[in-house]
Amino acid sequence: MKNFDPSALVEPDRVHRTVYTDPAIFDAEMERIWERTWVYCGHVSQVPRPGDYYAVTIGRQPMFMVRQPDGSVRVLHNRCPHRGVQLVGNLKGNTGSSIVCSYHAWSFHLDGSVRAIPLAQGYEGTRMTRDNPDCGVKPAARVDSYRGFVFASLAREGPSLMEFLGEARVAFDDMCDRSPVGEVEVVPICHRVIQHSNWKFFMENQLDALHPSVTHQSTGIAAGRVEKRLKAQQEKVPLYYHYLSAFASSFEQWNSVQTINFPHGHGILKAYMGLRPQDPDTLAHEALLKQAYGEQRAEEYLSRSIHHVLVYPYLSVQSPLQQLRCLRPISPDKTLSEIWHFRLKGVPEAIYRRSLWYYNLVNSPATMINADDLENWTKGQWGLQSKGGDWVSFHRYFGDDREEGGVTYSNHGTSEAVMRSQFRAWSAYMSAE
Ligand SMILES: [Fe+2]
Known part of the structure; x- marks a missing residue:
């Protein structure tokens, strides 16, 4: 798509379906955004x-x-320079000491x-000899x-990774700083979900504080009832009821949770769940951080107000619970x-369990939260494919x-x-030559 002019489709307060x-x-998005910008691998x-390798689509x-x-990590095109066959056939694995093509053993x-x-003698005198760099696998x-x-x-060419991430790098700081050694490790299995909707639905939804008390009302209210009953019975209420009941917070509460919208479409939804209960596990975790970083820095790390950090156009990082979508x-x-979710290195197992609860309650195939979102996004896609109207409104609190x-x-x-901020970034990417 040459000379793409997004101004006919994106206005400050609305976008064309x-x-x-x-x-x-x-x-054009794939070419101008995803195949140019920094993409998480x-x-x-x-x-x-x-x-060890892991396949990734950029x-x-x-x-x-x-x-x-x-010890370094490289990113290569999954294509043999000989006849174009993909070199690694699985999602993950180990290549052994070299990468061998299954077709002709290059x-x-x-x-x-x-x-x-x-x-090799069959290639003598041609351009495909081993001194030609085109005989190597093309790197990113x-x-x-x-x-x-x-x-x-x-x-x-283009901005460095640090310039691209900008303030959104706090996603990774906030996750890692919760470990006394400043590191996380991946739990090597993830939930994979196909959304039957455009990628932008998800990115908009992540910082959409207007939707939870509607979309997640039934789950939130049900969890809140159990929470109340347990409290009335003087029983200990597990934190995971709170994870769910918080979705049904009042409109006024949601309206008080600020979003911060950075350049490049990145953003933060500030914290709204109380994630520092004074139970022995939390206190033990906090003591480890104070020991590692000192009272003041540990407090600074623990009191960042973050629910999600978005790295536009593809990441939603829930750093306080070590989760990344x-x-x-x-x-x-x-x-x-x-x-994906991650373990904080060097912290009690209970802290990991707590994050695992959130990970599964919100995102597993049996979740009642993501399932309700997915239904909305699918119905959103169907609505926008129809001729029932041309524009999508982002007028709320415009100005x-x-x-x-x-x-x-x-x-x-x-x-x-x-959404207005994300589409500013979208337009800048899409109109760049
Ligand atoms: Fe939602």
Whole structure:
């Protein structure tokens, strides 16, 4: 798509429905956003030993990240330079000491450079000889990581990873700083969910404080009733009832939860769940952090007001509960989401269990929370594919937010500042040459 002008589709307070449905716009998004910007590949602990690989799709490109003998992690195209066959066939595994193509046994060092071309004399005098760099597996143009989280960009030019993440890097700080050694490790299995909706539905929903008390009302109210009954019976109320009952907080409560909207579409929904109960497990965890970082820094780490951090256009990081959701768009109306969770290194098992409860209550196949969201997004996609209207409204509290240094602070938690900010970023990506 040449000379794409988003201004006909994106206005400051509304967007045209085709940005969610048009296959040509989807292709342009893949090319102009996903195949240019930094895309999250995974955590270093997914590939602990040399030769360990993990397949990842960047935009439309099948790639894999692979651990090197020197401990670094590289990201390569999953394609043999000989006849184009994919080199790793599974989602994850170990290549052994070299990567070998299953078709004609061309083999490559773990950095992608050619190791051996079988029966090499047949190529003598042609351009496909081992001194030609085209005989190696093509790497991602750039790879970088932040606190163990690996990103790749298919564009040689552009902002650095740090510039791209900007303030949103607090997602990884807030997660890792909750460990006394400053590190997390992945729990090596994730929930994979196909959303039958455009990827933008999910990104908008994550900071949409207007929806929980409606969409999640039935679950929230039911959990709240149990919570109350247990309290009345003087019983200990497990924190996981609170995870669910908080969804049914009053409208006024939701409206007081601020969103902070950064450049590049990133953003934060501030904390609304009390996650520092004074039980022995929490106190033991906090004591470990104070020991490691000192009273003041530990308190600073524990009191960051974060529920979610969004790294636009694909990550929702729930750092206080060590959970990360990542999108891989497939088509305008189909999006793969991968939901990972992490263990804080060096903390009591009970803290991990607590996060696991949240992970499963909100995101497992049996969840009552994500299931209700998925239904809305599917119905949203169907509505936008119809001829029942052309525009999607983001008018709520338009003109009411506070701007400061390129950052938009909502004065009301339910402001649609989030969507307006995301579409500013979208337009900038899409109109760039
Ligand atoms: Fe929701």
